[in-house]
Every structure is written in structure tokens, then in C-alpha cells.
Amino acid sequence: QVQLVESGGGLVQPGGSLQLSCAASGFTLDDYAIGWFRQAPGKEREGVSCISGSDGSTYYADPVKGRFTISRDHAKNTVYLQMNSLKPEDTAVYYCAADESGTYPSPPWPSDFGSWGQGTQVTVSS
Numbered sequence: 001q002v003q004l005v006e007s008g009g010g011l012v013q014p015g016g017s018l019q020l021s022c023a024a025s026g027f028t029l030d031d032y033a034i035g036w037f038r039q040a041p042g043k044e045r046e047g048v049s050c051i052s053g054s055d056g057s058t059y060y061a062d063p064v065k066g067r068f069t070i071s072r073d074h075a076k077n078t079v080y081l082q083m084n085s086l087k088p089e090d091t092a093v094y095y096c097a098a099d100e101s102g103t104y105p106s107p108p109w110p111s112d113f114g115s116w117g118q119g120t121q122v123t124v125s126s
Contacts, residue, residue, distance in 0.1 A: 009120030022096030033099040038092035053102035
């Protein structure tokens with residue numbers, strides 16, 4: 001059974017950093033693509049970053065390029081999203097999701113990912 005559990009959200013001041021974790025179970029990261037999405041109040045869910053299963057290729061949405069980094073630890077079966085230079089507009093619920101095809105379209109769409117975590121709140125405010 002595929003399961004994803006996010007952690008690491010919280011309240012941070014503008015310019016600060018957070019690292020989100022997505023602990024996966026029921027599959028190995030080599031076989032699935034993992035995506036990070038976010039949804040702010042009143043807005044649609046949007047793709048933030050993805051990492052493919054086989055070769056680890058990555059995708060970043062334009063608003064986060066140069067500030068966010070996606071990575072994975074096979075031993076822990078966990079994917080991370082390091083978020084630096086955070087801005088108030090980064091405030092949202094962040095979700096990780098898994099795509100059993102192992103690849104992701106560019107840009108990624110929520111409908112491409114079949115399994116989702118429960119989400120973790122990130123609030124950037126002074």
C-alpha cells in the first residue's frame with residue numbers, strides 16, 4: 001500500500017528556510033516519480049518541484065527556481081524539499097505525491113499523480 005507522510009512545515013519569517021520531508025512506504029523511490037505541490041487559500045493546487053524515479057531528473061516551477069531544492073535519500077525512502085529565501089507568497093499547504101509511471105510531465109499536473117500525502121502547512125510571515 002502506497003503511503004506518503006509529509007513533515008517539516010511551520011511558521012518562518014521572510015528570508016528564512018524550511019526543509020520538508022516526504023516519507024514514502026509501500027514502494028521504492030527508484031520506481032516512482034515524486035512531486036511537491038502547494039495550495040494557497042482560494043487558489044488551485046500547483047506543482048512546485050518533481051524528481052523522477054529512475055534517473056533522478058528534477059523539475060522546478062519558475063517561482064521557486066534558485067530557492068528550492070528537491071532531493072531524495074534511498075536508504076530512508078524519503079524525499080526532501082529544501083526551501084530557502086522564503087517569501088510570503090510561498091505560504092500554502094504543501095503536499096507530496098507519487099506517480100507510479102516513474103516520470104512526470106513538465107509542468108506537472110495534480111491529476112498525473114495517484115497517491116497523496118496529507119499535507120503540511122508552511123506560513124511565511126513576519
